[in-house]
Amino acid sequence: MLITLTDDWRNHDILDDGKKIRLQPGVIGADANRYLAPFQRKIGPDPASINSCKIGGIAANNASGMCCGTAQNTYKTVDAMKVVFHDGTLLNTADHDSVDAFRQSHQVLLAGIQSLCADVQKNEALKQRIQHKYRLKNTTGYALNALVDFTDPIDVLIHLMVGSEGTLGFIAEITYNTVIEHPFKASALLVFNDIETLPTPSPPCPKPLCQPLK
Ligand SMILES: Cc1cc2nc3c(=O)[nH]c(=O)nc-3n(C[C@H](O)[C@H](O)[C@H](O)COP(=O)(O)OP(=O)(O)OC[C@H]3O[C@@H](n4cnc5c(N)ncnc54)[C@H](O)[C@@H]3O)c2cc1C
Numbered sequence: 001m002l003i004t005l006t007d008d009w010r011n012h013d014i015l016d017d018g019k020k021i022r023l024q025p026g027v028i029g030a031d032a033n034r035y036l037a038p039f040q041r042k043i044g045p046d047p048a049s050i051n052s053c054k055i056g057g058i059a060a061n062n063a064s065g066m067c068c069g070t071a072q073n074t075y076k077t078v079d080a081m082k083v084v085f086h087d088g089t090l091l092n093t094a095d096h097d098s099v100d101a102f103r104q105s106h107q108v109l110l111a112g113i114q115s116l117c118a119d120v121q122k123n124e125a126l127k128q129r130i131q132h133k134y135r136l137k138n139t140t141g142y143a144l145n146a147l148v149d150f151t152d153p154i155d156v157l158i159h160l161m162v163g164s165e166g167t168l169g170f171i172a173e174i175t176y177n178t179v180i181e182h183p184f185k186a187s188a189l190l191v192f193n194d195i196e197t198l199p200t201p202s203p204p205c206p207k208p209l210c211q212p213l214k
Helices: 029-039 055-061 096-105 107-122 124-133 153-161
Strands: 012-015 020-023 078-084 090-092 170-177
Touching: 012 029, 020 029, 029 055, 055 170, 078 153, 090 096, 096 107, 096 153, 107 124, 107 153
Parallel strands: none
Antiparallel strands: 012 020, 020 170, 078 090, 078 170
């Protein structure tokens, strides 16, 4: 099935004074950040393609860039998700009724997920291997770390959706916990003659450098 995420998929809602944002999958990443700018917030994921890629692709790839790394990617900052599964079921994790109905209608699926989690949890070697593989950026295959990080199968499911590239269902909406967009930022390239002349850790920050850059 091919779904084109054009104008009908570009709605957004700012929630909780910008601490959260609800986005349809056709919103361009940079547009989400423009909506959040007045609140000095932004979405966590920051792929270099943010000016053209869309929220659906960002979430379905678990895309991340130079600043967010693994700390502020979609996996870490997703708050809720609306998903359409292959059987046509709609799950909205922000809606208790929808979650309750899904727990009833998809007991077998959820029991299967729970059993996978239990298998991983009791296999210490496998658990450690998964944790080791996901300590760095790892977007190859499904987010198996969800089986280690969560116990509620609904939580596991939405975190498995992250990075699943459309193979598990269609992300129809996603709510992100946003992150701070610092108003003053600077970067610098400092060159030292050799590694011995590097300053020791935590030197007091020279006053002028601590001033916000205008
Ligand atoms: C110049 C350039 C720079 C890039 N920089 C980075 C980077 O810094 N970091 C990084 O991680 N990646 C990067 N990428 C890769 C890619 O652009 C990103 O991962 C981006 O998030 C993909 O978004 P998109 O809108 O192009 O998605 P698409 O390519 O359209 O989709 C990506 C995948 O997600 C699926 N998908 C899309 N929408 C949904 C949905 N609603 N529900 C379910 N599945 C869906 C698609 O089927 C597809 O499998 C870069 C790419 C380019 C061209």
